[in-house]
Amino acid sequence: MTAASIPAASGDGYAGYLHDKTVVPERGDYYLGRDGLPAESPGRWLDEADALARVGLAPGAVAPDDLRALMAGHRPGQPSEFLRTAGPDGTRAAGIDVTFSAPKSVSVAWAMSAPAQRAEIEQAHHAAVQRAVSHLGETVELTARWDPDAGASVPARAAHLHAAEFMHTTARGVGDAAPDPQLHSHVVITSVERDDGRVAAVRSRPVMRAAREGGAMYRAQLAHELRQLGYGVEPAGEDGRYFRLAGVQPEVEQAFSKRTAEVQQAARAFRAEHGRAPERGELRALAVRTRAAKAPQSRPELDASWRATAAENGLVRDQAVELRAAGRPAALPVGDSAAAVVRPATLPVAGVWAAAVEREATASRAVFTDSELRTVALEQAAGHGLDPDVALAGAHRLVEDGRVLELADGRMTTAAVREAEQTISDELAAMAADPARVIGADAREAGIAAVERRIGAELSAEQRHAIDTVTAPGRAAVLIGPAGTGKGVVIDAAAHAEQAAGREVYGVAVAGRTAQRLGESAPSLNGRVKTIDGFINAVERGRLPLDGRTTVYVDEAGMGDTDRLHRLTELVSERGGSLVAIGDGRQLSAIGAGGMFDRIAADLPSAELRKVHRANDPAERDAWEALRNGDAREALRFYEQRGAVQLADTREQAIEGAAQAYDRLATEHGSTNVALMSDASNVEIDHLNLRVQALRRQRDELGRDQVEHPDGHPLHSGDRVIWTRPMPVKEGARVENGQRGEIVGLDGDGIAVRLDGGDRTVTLAADRLDAVRLGYATHVVREQGATVRQSVVVTGGWQTSRETAYVEATRATDGVQWHIGRDDLDGEHDTGRLDQLADRMALSRAQEPSLSVELHDPLRLPDDPRDAFRVERFQPPAPDLAPTVRRELEIER
Structure with a gap:
């Protein structure tokens, strides 16, 4: 819809x-x-x-x-009898x-x-x-x-x-x-x-x-009607939100x-x-x-x-294909002709459909609304064979059975997510209170000295305090590192200290490229970094040791989703290891259900770095702090005065202005020193990438030979590309999602790419080209943790938030350019438009754990001291369900 x-x-x-x-x-x-x-x-x-x-x-x-x-x-x-009144504009x-x-x-x-x-x-x-x-x-x-x-x-x-x-x-x-x-x-x-x-x-x-919910109801009812006619229906899409007719x-x-x-x-x-x-x-x-x-x-x-x-395309049957016959698709020359019809209204709530609803309801956030629950229930109904009425009743049943929990503010979460959050909180609190990790003062000083020799400068009192905190006797601690505060040297010194004390250290992150950056900024971890998933897999298979003498440093932990952090925390806890979470709750959150970083930072021993080292201009550091704290108007005034806010009449013109600006800066400073970002869709990223490629091609900076990318555009020698998924390599370490490089040759129908940050070159055959895309422009999510000389940003749409603006502003040492389309903002004058932009840049879209909200209690009394101990599952009755409502209250006095 x-x-x-x-x-x-x-x-x-x-x-x-x-x-x-x-x-x-x-x-x-x-x-x-x-x-x-x-x-x-x-x-x-x-x-x-x-x-x-x-x-x-x-x-x-x-x-x-x-x-x-x-x-x-x-x-x-x-025509003279108006049925409804006119609006304010007549x-x-x-x-x-x-x-x-x-x-x-x-x-x-x-x-x-x-x-x-x-x-x-x-x-x-x-x-x-x-x-x-x-x-x-x-x-x-x-x-x-x-x-x-x-x-x-x-x-x-x-x-x-x-x-x-x-x-x-x-x-x-x-x-x-x-x-x-x-x-x-x-x-x-x-x-x-x-x-x-x-x-x-x-x-x-x-x-x-309501477009998503309306579309879900339409598809669920359409699938139901088609099944009634005898057509086979099967789930489609990675998350099963859609359906297709079996046989096509x-x-x-x-x-x-x-x-x-x-x-x-x-x-x-x-x-x-x-x-x-x-x-x-x-x-x-x-x-x-x-x-x-x-x-x-x-x-x-x-x-x-x-x-x-x-x-x-092989779909032939007397020039008119009959896709339905006796409750199953007809035999077709294409694909599997015996795909079974999904029968409606028979799947139990406790089955595959219910598990899919619980999973997808928290696929992007830990908490959701009743509308979002209905939407997911309907989306999963189409391909799983449920009548939409049965799906809606099943959604109520999930609440009634305690698999979906109501929160005090009217939103919901799942029991699985709530339990995972509670486990993370409880396990880390217990680990922090366990003084088993011992790192002596001599080892700590040895780590600090090693880093000071490497950087040629003394660490500040703030950095020393942070090192003391994350190497203290407890088995869990937090380092809060706002953008540009030099957390890499703190982690490097702490890891050196651990090693000097005879301990093992590993660095992990959600994304492979983030883990690589951790190794680059903290050389003591270089070669000892993995994704969280890769680390868990290696430990469980016995390929990596994890015991009481091991510490795991989790970088960009604020981007860690609850499921990954839950699995990692349980693994480290049960093996007796230690965990240091590093991140910043004011930057981008997890893609899935998340929001636990700020909560554990409040509960565990933590240190926060405050002095910004990345920005060369002290006034720009103040602008960063203003964006971080939600005072976007102050930050925009600074950037306006510097001529860094470029307003175009349309978003399309803003994209063109950003592409041109990036092209000039990349020519002057080199592509690896300039970031081109958008907070919008992949379509916009494609537009930016193709435009920069065309500008370079017009100046004959790219090779004349080309291969076609699966998306339909050419790739030339000299083009920059970025990996969009991990790619195993026969000889050597795999190339991580987010790794960039330059095409240095065409090999038949494939390409050879020299990776950034070294002399390593890898090849991609034609059938693997979908692992990369043009890499001049990226989404802001990929840039968190990066440092460049200058940045160019397209922003201002509905996706703009405090977190995206802060990350966009803080990637560069020498300034950022903001490119904004007036058509994204309301108002007749630029002053009003910039006020609205400031409002969007001040609006936080940070993830929120369900633990930040109490469970709903229909029997709550004002100021009742027992409220904090009530655990309850309750949902008003849905049509066609049992008239009585089950209330299961467990009250601990």
Whole structure:
């Protein structure tokens, strides 16, 4: 599900867009009729008859003028009678376009089916859209009501939605190209009816925030409807959030998306060369150049084209594939023809589905909302064979059974995550209180002396205190190291001291490249660093010793997710080892459920480094501190005064400005000394990388020979690349995720890369090129822990936060440039836009452990001293579940 607001000024045109007949010059078609002639794309109203009647409508097909009237805010046929009031600017928003799109395998099945089966698939799609829209109305506060107690309007659910559905069966054709089959519906929500009977505008932001849940309900219901028709359904996607029809193999899906991919690739190459996206006419020209054959001009020709594409990819059965038969997919020449149908409504809550829900609910954070629980339950329902109603009831059952716990602030966590957090906290506290680790004063001084000789300077009193703390007798300690404070020398001295005392030391981190950086900044650990997963595996297999004379240094522990820290803590604790956690809770958090670093830092012996050594300008150090503390306005004033804030009219122009700035700085200082970062998506990273590559190619800095990357762009000698996953090497250590290097040669269809930081060169065969991507630009997450001379940053969007801004600002010794698009920020003037940017840079998105919130207690009394000891599992009853609610209270007095 996707959602987009329709501005008031666009309402009339958008209604026409949905209703108009296919235009012959755009052959191919988006709205082509089944008989091959230009045809209407009729819509239908989704609300109940009595609700429609109250605004002057009848159920059934949507008349264009009626839709235009509701979008304009007045009663159909009576333009002077407005149904809803105007906004502060005197206009009435036209509504919201919510689009539901079927999985590609479903669209392929539709395209290859006979008319009767097409109609059945379309009806299944209609039913899923209807259910998703109803769910949206039931769960999202789409309007507002006056609350006399609060003296203000408060969000509220709507009694009815005024919505029209327009179903289309093909993707939009590009230029003269044939469209791919793509079953989807546009649902235009023009307004809502409140509980008091009044008509009001739709609150757009809640709809957009509910897009994931709405899409999950649509897919769950669609999968259920298709199973009822006899189709086999199986999970799809790495996390099982999606589904595909059994019997339609991925290569067939890709074949029916190939045309779109070709045009997208051509557009991407255009953008790399010109620094902007192609305009409509230019995109049409690109489409013509990439076209392989004459486009079909009628529905019969389009059907024939689809059958030919399917045949080229092995999907053939008398030119019309029947994917369902007796409750299982038909025998097909492609893939496994005997894939079993997933039967609905029979999977027990305690089974695979429930485990998947628990896992995915905490895949990104330790705490989640009831909406997120419903979303994950529905997402896992589609591929696991559950009716959406059964999935929603199962989600309530997980709470009732204590596998999902309610927190006092209304959010939730899982019992597994809560237990893991508690284990980390308890084990480390016990280790800290155990004086088994003994490092004498002589060993400590020997470690300090070794580091002072290496750096040619004396350590500060602050650094000496930190060394004393992390080498104290307890078996657990914490070093808090803000950006640029020189934690490497502290760790190096502490590890030297451990070794001088006859102990073993290892350094670990979540990411391999982070572990490597630890070894580089603390040479006493060099060659003794691993990822957390690699270290655990090596110890459990007996390849590394871990006992009472071993200390493990965990770098960037704030980025450690709860599961990894739990496994590592238990392993070190049970083997009698010691653990030193190093990090900074003000920098980026774990990708998965996390947030434990600040908690253990508060409970364990800890030292914090404060003096910044990285920034050469003392005033910039103050700006870093301001960003770290959430005073982004003060920091932005500094960067504005230095001319380091570059505002462009659009995000696209900001990307171009950043690419140009990086290119100039990299030419002057060398690519390894300049960082180019974004806090947005991988798509933006790709745009930046391809643009910098094009600028270098235009200056003949890259080799003329090239190999094609699996993503469709070339790689040349001289290009910089970065590994996106670990890569084993036959002779020598593996190349870690995040390692960078320069292509120094092309070897047949492969490449040879000289790794940064040494003379080592590795080769990648053509079938392994997907292990790397262009490495000029990276996401900010990859740069945490890096030090360069200068940085260039694209930021300002919704992803911007206190943590990303702080990490972006603090990578460089000699300053950072901020590139921001005005269209990412609200306001008529730059002053207001920068105020909003400061607000975003001050907003913390740090991970939070569930332990920071008490468990919910429905029997809580004010000031009851027993509250802190109550452990409770409670959930209000869901529809169709047992009427009684189980409450299991364990009260320790």
